[in-house]
Amino acid sequence: MLLIGITLVAFVVTHLVPGDPVAANLGQGALNDPAAVAAFRHQYGLDQPLPIQYLRYLGDLLHGNLGISEQSHRAVLSDLNEYVPATVELALFAIVTSLVIGVGLGILAAAFRDRWPDHFIRVVSLGGVSMPVFWIALVAFYLLFFRLGWLPGGGRLDPTQVAPTHLTGLYTVDALVHGQWALLWSALRHLVLPGLVLAVYTVGMLTRFTRASMLEIMGNDYVRAARLKGLPERTVILRHVLRPALISVITVAGLAFANLLSGTVLVENIFAWPGVGQYAYHSAVNLDLPAIMGVSLFIALVYIVLNLVVDLLYGVIDPRIRLS
Template identity: 75%
Template sequence: MNSAKQPRGSTGAGRRRPARPGGPLLWFLGRRLVAAALLCVGITLVAFVLTQLVPGDPAAANLGQRAIGDPEVVAAFRAKYGLDQPVPVQYLTYIGNVLQGNFGLSQQSHRPVAQDLAEYVPATIELALFAIVLSLLVGVALGVVAAVNRDRWPDQVLRVVSLGGVSMPTFWVALVAFYLLFFKFGLLPGGGRLDPGMSPPPYATGFYTLDAALAGQWDVLSSAAGHLVLPSLVLAVYTVGMLMRFTRASVLEILGNDYVRAARAKGLPERVVILRHVLRPAMVAIITVAGVAFGSLLSGAVLVENIFSWPGLGQYAYRSAVNLDLPGIMGVSIVVAAVYILINLLVDLLYGVIDPRIRLT
C-alpha cells in the first residue's frame, strides 16, 4: 500500500527540523552578536588604516612649531602614544587595550578617550533621540495624509515639502534657522545645552533633561528642553522629508490590498482602517528607514553641533580630526559603529513585534 511507513532514518519532505535549544530568538541574537563583534573588529581595522593614510604628522599637529623642532620632545611624544612602533604592532596593541575597555589617551584633551566619550556621547544621543522622535511624529503623520489624499492638493503640497526637506543642505538650514529664530527674532535659545550661568544637573545618565527631572530641577529641565528645540528641528528637516516619502509609498502600496477594501466594505471608520489595517504593516518599512536615519543623525551632527556650540560627539570628532588625534578618531568610529549595529538589531527584533508573519529563523 502507498500508506506504508517510511523507513527509519529517511528524511521526508514534510518532516520538521528538530527544535533548536533555547528557541529561534536566542539563536538569532547569538548570530547577530557574533556578527556585530566581527563588524566592530573590521571597522576598527578600516578606521585605523585610513587614519594612517591621512597626510600629516600627529606630533606636528599637537606639539606646535616650537616643540616640533626639538627631536627629544618629538621622540618623547611618539613614545608616549606608541607612534614609534610599527603600524601592525600599533593596531594589535590598540585592539588588546580596547578589549580591556581602554581606548587610549586623547592627544588633544590628555584624558582617557573613554572618559571623553562618556562626557560627549550622551549629549549627541539626547539630541538625536529628540530629533528622531520629532521626525517620526511629523513625517509619518504627513506621509499618511499625503497617501490618503493621493494626487489632490494636500498630496501635491506635501510632496513639494518633502522634496525640499531632503534637498536642502543641513548646514545651510542650520545657519538660516540660527539667524532667524535666535539672532533676528529671539524665539528660541541659541548655542549650548543650558542658559549662561546655569549649572548642569547632577550626573546620572548624561541627558540633561532626564537628569534634571530626576533631581527635581525644573528650571534646568526647562532650559535644557528649550536648547534642544532649535538643533533638533534642523536635524529633523531632512529626516522628516525622507520619512514622508517612504511613508507615503508604503501606505499607497498597502491601500490597494484586498483586506483594506474588505475593512472598508464592513463599514469601519476610515481612522480605524488607517491605524489598524494600513499603518501597522507599513511600519516595517518605516522603522527600517528610521533606524538608518538615527545612525545618520549621530554621524552627521558634526556641522550642526559646531554651529550651535553643542558639546557632543560631533565637536569631539571635529577636534580629533583637526588635531590628528588618532585615539579620539578611533573611539568615535567605534561608538558610531556600535550604535549602528545596535539600532539594526533593535529594528530586526521590532519586525517580529509589528508583523507576526515575520519569524526569526
C-alpha cells in the first residue's frame, strides 16, 4: 500500500509540473506537424485521461514494466539497470569512507573533550556540514585534476579502457572478480575524487553525531562504575560507550546512505558520473514522465529498504530492542 501511495503522489506531482513533454521531446519541425504530435501522444498514452493513464501505469507496474523512456527510447527498467550500479558504487565508497573517518573523529573528539583535539575536530566537522557540496566539487576538480593532475576528472574509467565483463555493474567488483587489475586500479582512481567530495558532508555530520552520542552515554552511572573498577579508558570507550552510542549514528548513516543512493545530481554532473542523479536530471529537463516516475519509485524503495535495515541493526547492537 505504501508503494501504491507513492506511485499516486509521484504521478500527480509529475503531471502538475508546468510544461509539455511533447514540446520537450520533439523538435520544432515535428511540433508543427499535427500527425507527429498525435503519434507521440498516442505512443506514450498522453492522449488518454489522467485516471486512465494512472491505472494503465499501475497495470504495467504489476508486470514489472516501468514504461518506455521518452529520451532514450528504451525501457525505463533497462535504463535504471544501467545507471543504478554506478550510483551504488559511488555511494558505497562515500558511506564507507564517511563511517571510518566520521566515527573515528567523533570517538577522538569525545575522548579529548574540551581539549585541543576536540576543538580542532569540531571546527573541521562544522566546515564539512557548512560548505556547499557543489562548491567543494568544483574546488576539488580544479585543484586535484586541473592544477595538480593527481586524480582523473570524470567518468568511471579512462577513455581508452573498456568496461569490465558485466557481472554486478560495479566496475571495481567486476574487475576484481575477473582479475582485470588495470581496470580495477583505474576504477578506484576515478572513484576517489567524487567519492571524497560526497563524503565531506557526511563525515562532518557523523563526527558531530558520534561525539554528541558518546558524551551523553559517558554521563551514565555504569560508565562511571566501569572507570571506578579500574578498566582502561580505551576499554571503557570502545566497549561501554561506543556500542550504545552507535544507535543514533546508524540512524544518521542510514539516512545519509539513502540520500547518496537516491542520486547526487550536482556531483554526478560535475564529474560526468553516469548514475541515477544524472539520469534524473536529464529526465526532468526533458519532461520524460516515465523516467521521472521510475526514478521516484527507485528513491522510495531505497528509503523503505534502508529504514528496514536500520531497524534490524538496532536489535543487533542493543539486545534490549530485539523483538521476541
